Amino acid sequence: MPEGVEFDTEGFEAVEPVLRELNLDNDQAGKLMGAYAEKIVPMIESRAAKQMDDAAKELSADLAKNLHADPEVGGAKLKEAQAYSAKAIAAALPDATLRAEFSQFLNESGLGNHPLLTRVLNTAGRAMSEASTPAGGAGGGEKTAAEVFYGRKG
Incomplete structure (x- = not known):
């Protein structure tokens, strides 16, 4: 796992059957999970934050429009x-x-x-x-x- 990234037991348990099916050893599975945690998770979090921000802006604009009407x-x-x-x-x-x-x-x-x-x-x-x-x-x-x-x- 990359430095500063905590091991996600629940997340690992969710994908463990796939990792076993791929016959990955512990090092390979660790690298894959580390790459996911280091590269993919931040992308997902960033997208989710943007979606929430966009939704809040849309709600605020809708409220303002409704108030004026x-x-x-x-x-x-x-x-x-x-x-x-x-x-x-x-x-x-x-x-x-x-x-x-x-x-x-x-x-x-x-x-x-x-x-x-x-x-x-x-x-x-x-x-x-x-x-x-x-x-x-x-x-x-x-x-x-x-x-x-x-x-x-x-």
């Missing part, structure tokens, strides 16, 4: 929906560093363009904007986020 938050409504979404995120994550991390996650994953996530955040941001605080003790103080969404009990 969404009748509730897309098209001409998108900038406003994004502003309300940002308001909801700011309320949930008041720490600027955490907000930046979350924004980075949304951008890198493509989930920031997910129409349903945008709808949820837009709705939350709008509800926060529409919630009002009663004046001077007339109504029991500010509403919690749960009260904004579900109403007050009793």
Whole structure:
């Protein structure tokens, strides 16, 4: 086996019958397995990584296209929906560093363009904007986020 390559017992057991059928001795089988591990496996891994990257890019592009076409938050409504979404995120994550991390996650994953996530955040941001605080003790103080969404009990 090449230096730095671990012996793959499970992989070897999968091909051992073929190696025996070819009447390869241990050195020959080792060379074949080493060449496979050194040359073929990295090619397979590289191709798989590229396919995953391409699929992620395609998903992100599809989400962006679907977001722009969404009748509730897309098209001409998108900038406003994004502003309300940002308001909801700011309320949930008041720490600027955490907000930046979350924004980075949304951008890198493509989930920031997910129409349903945008709808949820837009709705939350709008509800926060529409919630009002009663004046001077007339109504029991500010509403919690749960009260904004579900109403007050009793």
